[in-house]
Structure formats: structure tokens, C-alpha cells
Amino acid sequence: MSKRPALLPDRHPTADFFVCDVLDAIPKDDMASMEHPIFSLSTKPDTRIRHYERKGHTVEITPSVKGLATIHDKDILIYCISQIVAKMNQGGEPSQMVHLKAYDLLVATNRQTSGEGYKGLVAAFDRLSGTRITTNVKTGGEETTSGFGLIESWEIVRATKDGRMVSVSVKLSDWMFRSIKNKQVLTLHRDYFRLRSPLERRLYELARKHCGQNTEWVFKLQTLQDKCGSNSPARVFRAMVKKVAEKNLLPDYEISMDGDDIKFSNRGTMATIKQTLDTCPPLDPETYNDARIVAPTWDIHYLEQEWRMWMTEPPKHPDKAFIGFCRKWYERKGRA
Numbered sequence: 001m002s003k004r005p006a007l008l009p010d011r012h013p014t015a016d017f018f019v020c021d022v023l024d025a026i027p028k029d030d031m032a033s034m035e036h037p038i039f040s041l042s043t044k045p046d047t048r049i050r051h052y053e054r055k056g057h058t059v060e061i062t063p064s065v066k067g068l069a070t071i072h073d074k075d076i077l078i079y080c081i082s083q084i085v086a087k088m089n090q091g092g093e094p095s096q097m098v099h100l101k102a103y104d105l106l107v108a109t110n111r112q113t114s115g116e117g118y119k120g121l122v123a124a125f126d127r128l129s130g131t132r133i134t135t136n137v138k139t140g141g142e143e144t145t146s147g148f149g150l151i152e153s154w155e156i157v158r159a160t161k162d163g164r165m166v167s168v169s170v171k172l173s174d175w176m177f178r179s180i181k182n183k184q185v186l187t188l189h190r191d192y193f194r195l196r197s198p199l200e201r202r203l204y205e206l207a208r209k210h211c212g213q214n215t216e217w218v219f220k221l222q223t224l225q226d227k228c229g230s231n232s233p234a235r236v237f238r239a240m241v242k243k244v245a246e247k248n249l250l251p252d253y254e255i256s257m258d259g260d261d262i263k264f265s266n267r268g269t270m271a272t273i274k275q276t277l278d279t280c281p282p283l284d285p286e287t288y289n290d291a292r293i294v295a296p297t298w299d300i301h302y303l304e305q306e307w308r309m310w311m312t313e314p315p316k317h318p319d320k321a322f323i324g325f326c327r328k329w330y331e332r333k334g335r336a
Helices: 015-021 031-037 074-089 102-108 113-131 172-183 190-194 198-211 221-226 234-247 273-279 285-294 300-309 316-332
Strands: 028-030 051-055 059-064 096-101 132-135 146-149 150-160 165-172 185-187 216-220 253-258 260-268
Touching: 015 221, 028 031, 028 074, 028 150, 028 273, 031 172, 031 198, 074 096, 074 165, 096 102, 102 113, 102 165, 113 146, 113 150, 113 165, 132 190, 132 198, 146 150, 146 165, 146 172, 150 316, 165 172, 190 234, 198 221, 198 234, 198 253, 216 221, 216 316, 221 234, 234 253, 285 300, 300 316
Parallel strands: none
Antiparallel strands: 028 185, 051 059, 059 132, 096 165, 132 146, 150 165, 216 260, 253 260
């Protein structure tokens, strides 16, 4: 029997071009939900009421009868956050109501685009709207103690004859929207969506939030377990973390253990803007001609600078990616 690959397959290998053609696909996560154990790591319905308190911050998460929202359900929020931030970066006015195409969401988060993929989205929307949060955690510098759903509401605007959703509207909570408007977000590595294990995803979130661009960050085992929201015995949780460390698959970070000290070390692979500018190769001269056709009246060298500053990592096919960027730029902004 062949061994199952450690990472999920890249289900949409042309995503490199897709991401450059859809400017809002750079994964962004809000720092407030990265910090606190809001999402369930269970693969079965989790109906526990969860209470977390640290440094004066309290979070109580209450599930619906369908269970807590899972770390995989969070893909929807990440996609919505990414769209809002992209719009803000382009000078647009952010909106708490996000209109999205289900297919784009599935592709951007590396999900299957089969009927099961669409069915899974409906279940995720139900859990996200049914999970209630009561917290005093500040977002956007504003502290209020309030209760809310992870999303306020959602609606299938258009569906096909066989029942698959096409267009969806999602209204985010005030709490999360304040976080996004104030740019309290972090960029995620795109391989985050290829991590199979819920614990791997959560550990990557914590590494990204706390270690960031630093060389390393150390958690005590109990603190890490609290932040993951795990109710397993300490010895079981330690074994789970050890397994993740042995697989060594987290993007940008690796984990090592020394007793109850869990260390996240930066691999040094996160691309800074300067690295992206330096490592993305020069474009073919013909590419500039093609770009002028799809973005007439715009200064192509100005667009190239905007494109290189926008990238989080060098694309596999720079010429195609740049043309896709220029086409989308012109569609959104029109003539110069």
C-alpha cells in the first residue's frame, strides 16, 4: 500500500496564474483569532463550551448544535479577509459584506471543486454563523465585551440547477471587521492550505503570530496547549506536537522540543519585499508589448513596480503572471 503524502496535493497547479489574475487571493489572517483558541481542532462535531483567559483577555466560545467552527472552516474567513485587505490596498472602501464566487474560494483555499466541495462550504457557513463568541479582546484599539457570531449572516445569492452555490454573500462580525480595517492582519504562506492536520494549521498560525520574522519563539507546553484549545492529557498533547515536529512540514518554521519547552525556529524562507524584487527574474521584452495591449494608457514600468511590490513570492511563470496582473488592474481601474 502506498504511503499517503504528508501534504495535501496542490489541487489547482495553475493557481500561480490564478492568484495574479485575482488580486484578492493573497491569504491574510486576522491577528485576534490567531492569538486565541477560537476554532476547534476536532474532526468530529465539537459541542464543548470553551473558556480561555490570559493577561486580562477572556474568550468564551459557544457552539451551535452542529458544533464549533473548525480550523478548516476558517478558510472562508481567511478568503474574505484577503478580499477586503486587497480592496483597501487598491484604495477602495472596505465593506463588512463580502460578495464572493464559491468556485474562486474553493480554488484559492486548495479545496475540491466537486459537489462535495460545495456541500462542505454550506456546512462550514452553518458552523461559522452558529458559533458564538463572548470576549473583551480589543480589535482596532477598541475594547468592548460583546457576543457575536464569527459571521453575522450568509446567503446563497445564486445557485445552479443541481443546487451548487455560485455566488455567496457573507457579512462579517463587527469585531472581526474592526481588526481588518485597522490592518491587524498577517500574510499566510499559501502552503497553509495544504496542511492536513488541524493541529499543524494551528501551530503554524501561532508560529506566524508570535515568531513572525524573529529567529525563534519558545512556548511552554501548557501555554501552547491552552492556545490550541486542546483538552487532551498533557502527555497526549506532547506526543501530538512531537509528531508534527518529526514530520517537519510547517511552512517557514520548524518545531523542536526540549522537555516542556516547545521552540519555533524561523527557516529564513519568508520572502520580504526586497527579496521578491531581487529574486523575480527580468521579464521578456515581448511581455511589455503584451502588457500594453491589456492595459492601454498605463505606464507599463509603473505597473511592473506595483506588481513586484504586491508579490509575496516569485511566481513560477513571471511573464504570464505580470500580464494577468495588468489585465486585472485595467479591468478594475480603467484608463490612466
